[in-house]
Amino acid sequence: MENTHILFWLVKDISWCMIWKTLGLLMVGPTLGIAIVIAWRTRAYKSELAHNLAIVFWITANSYWMASEFFHFDAVVVAPGVTGKHLALVPFLIGLGILLYYYLVQKPRETRETQVATL
Template sequence: MSETKLREYENFHIMLWLLKDTCWLMEWRLEGVFMIMPTVAAAFHITWLGRKNAANLFHNLAVSSWICGNAIWMIGEFFFNDSFRPFAKVFFSIGVMFLAVYYFGVRPKERRLRQ
């Protein structure tokens, strides 16, 4: 996939994410739950497409984790009296950990190798 097409796809993914979160905000339960699958699927697909570049891979893994946590939190609020929030925090933490691994491990190693 060309870089331009990938950016267009990423922009489309942002639209899906915003639609999902708008449904959450408006308390449109059916629509919000429906939007989880295309949003998560696009996040994972973008992650797969960017896997050959460490920066893209780790950032997209963080985004995918974040969206999964976001979806779990939304479902918990909609149907389980917000009792899923601790599970969502796990996914958010995993996303932060992906970024920490990249910025404190992978990126410095890449910079050393380039010198």
Template sequence: MSEIKLREYENFHIVLWLLKDTCWLMEWRLEGIFMIVPTIAAAFHITWLGRKNTANLFHNLAVSSWICGNAVWMIGEFFFNDSFRSFAKVFFSIGVVFLAVYYFGVLPKEKRARR
């Protein structure tokens, strides 16, 4: 996939994410649950496509984790009296860990190797 096509795909993914979150905000349960599938599928597909670039890989893993946490939180609010929030925090934390590993481990090594 060309860089331009990938960027268009990433932009479309943002549309999916915003639609999912809009359904959540409007309390449209069926539509919100439906939007989880294409939103997460696109996030994982973008992660797979960007896997050869370390920065893209780690950032997309963080985004994928974030969206999974977001979906778990939404399901918890819709159907389980918001009792899934602690599970959502796990996914959000995993996303932060991906970014921390990249910025405090991988990136400094890459910078040293370029010198």
């Protein structure tokens, strides 16, 4: 499944690069869908879940950015200094936040629990 996921992701991004709108937009569903399934399947492992959720949000941001360019709202000003493309920062930052939480809170907690258990 992970290998198929990479194939879909590459086709989506190549389509974006080549401005093949239909194929690029069609690839969002399977690329994002498989990423969600992978995250769900790894939910028992906090490290894997955190990274896979970050990937889900990365693909979401990336797909939104692609769509903003395809439909020409990437340069539309939505607030002072913020364009349609900048809204992709929301899912990018959510993914980053998940990873920061994992590395700054969850992983140190797991390390402490492992150290206490071995004493």
